[in-house]
Amino acid sequence: MGSDSMTRTRRGLLTNEPLILLALVLLALYFAREVLIPLAMALTLNFLLTPAVMFFERLRLKRVSSVVLVVFVASAVVGGVGFIVARQLIGVVNELPNYRQHISTKLSELNMSVNNPLGQTVKSIEVIGETLSEESAAVTKATPVRVVPPPESTSRYLGELVRPVMGPLATLGMVLIFTIYMLLKREDLRNRLLLLAGVGRLNLMTQALNEAAERISRYLVMTFLVNGSFGVVFAIGLYLLRVPNATLWGALLAMLRMVPYAGTMIAGVATVGYTLVYFDSWWQPLWVFLLFAGLEIAISNFVEPHLYGRNTGISALALVTMAIVWTLLWGWAGLVVSTPLTVCLIVFGRYVPQMSFLHILLGEEAELAPEARFYERLLATDQAEAHNIADRFLESRGIVDLYDQVVMPALIMTEQDRHKGALDEVRCSYLFQSATELIAELTDYKSKALNDTGCDPRIDLVRTNPIVCVPANDQADEIAATMLAQLLEQCSHKTVLLPSTALSPEILSRLAEERGTILCISAVPPFAFAHARTLAIRLRQSVPSNRILIGLWNTNGDKDVLRERFGQARPDFVVSTLREALDQIKECERPQTVAAPWSAAPVEAGTD
Numbered sequence: 071m072g073s074d075s076m077t078r079t080r081r082g083l084l085t086n087e088p089l090i091l092l093a094l095v096l097l098a099l100y101f102a103r104e105v106l107i108p109l110a111m112a113l114t115l116n117f118l119l120t121p122a123v124m125f126f127e128r129l130r131l132k133r134v135s136s137v138v139l140v141v142f143v144a145s146a147v148v149g150g151v152g153f154i155v156a157r158q159l160i161g162v163v164n165e166l167p168n169y170r171q172h173i174s175t176k177l178s179e180l181n182m183s184v185n186n187p188l189g190q191t192v193k194s195i196e197v198i199g200e201t202l203s204e205e206s207a208a209v210t211k212a213t214p215v216r217v218v219p220p221p222e223s224t225s226r227y228l229g230e231l232v233r234p235v236m237g238p239l240a241t242l243g244m245v246l247i248f249t250i251y252m253l254l255k256r257e258d259l260r261n262r263l264l265l266l267a268g269v270g271r272l273n274l275m276t277q278a279l280n281e282a283a284e285r286i287s288r289y290l291v292m293t294f295l296v297n298g299s300f301g302v303v304f305a306i307g308l309y310l311l312r313v314p315n316a317t318l319w320g321a322l323l324a325m326l327r328m329v330p331y332a333g334t335m336i337a338g339v340a341t342v343g344y345t346l347v348y349f350d351s352w353w354q355p356l357w358v359f360l361l362f363a364g365l366e367i368a369i370s371n372f373v374e375p376h377l378y379g380r381n382t383g384i385s386a387l388a389l390v391t392m393a394i395v396w397t398l399l400w401g402w403a404g405l406v407v408s409t410p411l412t413v414c415l416i417v418f419g420r421y422v423p424q425m426s427f428l429h430i431l432l433g434e435e436a437e438l439a440p441e442a443r444f445y446e447r448l449l450a451t452d453q454a455e456a457h458n459i460a461d462r463f464l465e466s467r468g469i470v471d472l473y474d475q476v477v478m479p480a481l482i483m484t485e486q487d488r489h490k491g492a493l494d495e496v497r498c499s500y501l502f503q504s505a506t507e508l509i510a511e512l513t514d515y516k517s518k519a520l521n522d523t524g525c526d527p528r529i530d531l532v533r534t535n536p537i538v539c540v541p542a543n544d545q546a547d548e549i550a551a552t553m554l555a556q557l558l559e560q561c562s563h564k565t566v567l568l569p570s571t572a573l574s575p576e577i578l579s580r581l582a583e584e585r586g587t588i589l590c591i592s593a594v595p596p597f598a599f600a601h602a603r604t605l606a607i608r609l610r611q612s613v614p615s616n617r618i619l620i621g622l623w624n625t626n627g628d629k630d631v632l633r634e635r636f637g638q639a640r641p642d643f644v645v646s647t648l649r650e651a652l653d654q655i656k657e658c659e660r661p662q663t664v665a666a667p668w669s670a671a672p673v674e675a676g677t678d
Contacts, residue, residue, distance in 0.1 A: 091425075100399050107403045108241055112248030114410045116256070117286045119144060123253055137253045141246070155325065158318045162344065169347045176346065241403075278421040285417070286410045289382045293409075296377065297327040300369055307361045311354060313345055329406055330393050338362045382413050388432040441479035448480065448501045460508055469515055469560075473553045474647045477505055478623050481546045482595050489596055502545050509552055515560070535586040536564045537655065540573065540609075542593035542601035550623055551592035554648055561652065570605060578612040585615045588658060590651065591641070598622045599635070606639040617658065619643040621651055 305320025326333030396404030419428030
């Protein structure tokens with residue numbers, strides 16, 4: 071029992087404290103990087119090569135043959151291009167000493183007059199360097215030292231020659247092995263992940279795997295297209311500027327751009343540096359720099375944020391931040407695979423509730439819902455922007471949806487914060503006043519949609535029953551009742567809005583005489599049911615023959631069950647939205663309506 075209790079405690083700690091879990095994951099990523107780096111690279115290559123393997127399998131090749139063929143072709147292409155580029159690059163480097171005169175000329179042109187501060191600083195540095203050189207020469211003459219290297223064996227020489235490339239070769243070998251295994255056993259790996267998730271989460275895990283594969287595949291395809299296009303355009307520009315080896319510099323740029331940020335800078339500096347050495351004037355290097363800078367700014371600020379953000383679901387800031395994080399953890403390899411790994415984190419955060427903050431922080435979708443933005447702007451006392459949010463919503467959705475989906479949720483959030491003590495009376499009064507002013511501005515609003523307010527302009531209302539809207543308790547209930555009364559008036563209903571304090575015995579007796587009058591009680595959470603039940607009991611005792619409709623706004627649950635909970639004060643109808651209230655009242659009026667002649671001109675919604 072003790073061990074089981076401790077196990078549950080540890081699990082609860084990791085589950086309820088996502089930051090601790092994230093810290094443990096980061097530590098594991100850092101200390102296990104020697105194995106995880108090849109695994110991450112192989113996983114990225116797997117997303118890229120799997121479509122090709124599946125293509126050959128559809129041609130009725132066996133799995134092993136398809137994998138071997140795809141890996142061989144991919145390795146040959148990458149190795150061939152890399153060999154050609156490396157060979158040409160070595161040739162360019164070997165030619166650089168031939169342009170020594172151009173370098174000397176540009177350095178002499180950069181010499182500055184000693185009269186200005188910068189020239190004096192350069193001169194001072196030169197004097198210090200000459201002094202140190204003289205002192206070093208004097209010491210060397212005084213104490214000549216001759217270093218005699220010990221005889222070196224052939225095996226030691228070969229070891230020193232091979233040692234620097236052993237690490238990269240080992241990593242490359244592990245990447246190749248992991249990639250081949252993942253391509254051969256992709257169904258087996260997927261099944262193991264599904265088993266880890268559990269039978270109860272098969273649906274979520276399947277969705278997560280499919281979404282991650284789709285996003286990463288789209289990212290890799292877009293990366294190759296963007297980088298290849300950049301390299302082609304850059305090579306054409308260099309050719310027009312008469313830069314030698316234009317194809318080499320374009321290919322080098324396209325390849326190095328696979329390493330985010332750093333690769334672009336290396337390729338750009340190498341190209342501009344080469345033009346500085348090759349040409350004897352400053353104009354060609356300047357034009358090359360402007361070409362590179364213009365293309366990079368255009369692609370980095372307009373093309374890539376649009377394509378990568380849309381296809382991967384990562385915000386632009388998250389791309390930069392996570393590139394830094396993965397670089398700190400895994401070095402240059404982390405920089406290469408930063409985007410695919412970040413996509414996995416976002417998908418993980420989307421489907422695992424405990425890690426949902428990853429999806430919020432890194433995902434592209436960070437916009438608040440309209441009701442939350444409306445309420446937040448009112449909390450910030452920015453009434454103008456809050457009304458602008460309402461106006462933009464009104465243009466696309468209509469007044470009923472505006473009240474149901476924006477204003478009413480804002481009223482409910484206000485009431486909840488007020489009852490929790492998180493909202494003072496002054497701020498609460500400001501919120502209610504702003505909402506009241508918005509409703510007043512929409513008094514004469516004419517809906518463009520046919521049934522936006524729930525009434526049909528093709529129906530001629532011959533006789534309608536009066537409707538009395540009554541708030542259950544406080545100001546929020548009164549504002550909700552005002553919205554309902556306004557919508558009913560736009561549908562040509564005879565509507566009266568009465569505060570609960572105005573329900574005197576005289577008023578109630580008059581309502582009892584008019585049995586066709588419908589009484590609508592408006593109640594806003596969090597105490598909607600209690601306040602509505604209290605008022606319903608009073609009304610049912612005073613006007614037993616009238617129909618009562620109770621609006622428990624934004625309340626979930628079965629309407630018949632809610633009606634039963636009212637007991638003896640059971641209302642005739644219970645609704646949770648203003649649209650439901652309009653529809654229910656329209657149903658009550660339907661037997662007393664007559665269809666207008668078809669030849670009659672249609673009447674605009676909201677008018678008589």
